[in-house]
Amino acid sequence: MLFVGASPSIARAALGASADSIAADAASLVAPGPSRVARPAPNAPSVSAYTVARMKTASGIAVNEFIGPDGKVFAVTWRGRRPPDLSVLLGSYFAQYRDAANAGVLAAHGLHHASVRGTDVAVETAGHMRDMWGRAWLPAMLPPGVEPSEIR
Numbered sequence: 841m842l843f844v845g846a847s848p849s850i851a852r853a854a855l856g857a858s859a860d861s862i863a864a865d866a867a868s869l870v871a872p873g874p875s876r877v878a879r880p881a882p883n884a885p886s887v888s889a890y891t892v893a894r895m896k897t898a899s900g901i902a903v904n905e906f907i908g909p910d911g912k913v914f915a916v917t918w919r920g921r922r923p924p925d926l927s928v929l930l931g932s933y934f935a936q937y938r939d940a941a942n943a944g945v946l947a948a949h950g951l952h953h954a955s956v957r958g959t960d961v962a963v964e965t966a967g968h969m970r971d972m973w974g975r976a977w978l979p980a981m982l983p984p985g986v987e988p989s990e991i992r
Contacts, residue, residue, distance in 0.1 A: 854928065855913055855914070855915070855929070855931050855976060855978055856933065856981070858911055859891075859893070859907040859911045860911070889909070889985060889986055890906050890908050890986060891906075892904050892905070892906055893905040899921070901918055901919070901922070902919045902920060914981035915976065915977035915982075916975070916977075917973070917974070917975040917991060918974055920972060921970045923972045923974065926963075933960060933976075936960060937956055937958050940956050940957060940959075952968050953965070953966040960978060960980060961978055962976065962979060962988070963976040975991050
C-alpha cells in the first residue's frame with residue numbers, strides 16, 4: 841500500500857529539520873506539548889544516542905520524531921486511522937520519495953506493506969483500513985550504532 845498523496849491532517853515534523861521546531865509542530869498539530877524520551881547508545885548505556893519526541897494530532901495520528909545528537913530529525917514514524925501528509929513529514933525529501941515511487945522503485949512486501957528507497961531517504965508504509973502506519977529515515981543521518989530496525 842503506497843500513499844504518495846496528501847491528507848488534510850497536518851504534521852510539521854520534517855526530516856532533516858532542526859529539533860527547535862518541535863514546539864511549533866505540536867502547536868500546528870493541535871497536540872499537547874510533545875513528550876521526549878532519550879534512547880541510550882547500545883555500546884554505552886549512559887550516552888543518549890537519540891531522543892524521541894512524541895505527539896498525537898487532533899485527528900488521532902501518533903507522530904514520533906527521532907532527534908540525533910546533532911539536534912536534527914533523522915527519522916519519523918506515524919500511526920493512525922489514515923496516513924499523515926507525507927509531503928509535510930518528509931519535507932525537502934518528499935520530491936525524492938515521490939520520484940522514486942513514480943519511477944517504480946517500490947518494493948511490495950505483501951498486500952499491505954511497501955517500501956520506497958530514494959537516494960537519501962527510505963520510507964516504509966503499511967496497514968489496512970483505519971490502521972495505517974509507517975516510518976521514514978535518512979540513512980546517512982542515523983546516529984552511530986543506531987539501526988533502522990530501532991525506528992518504530
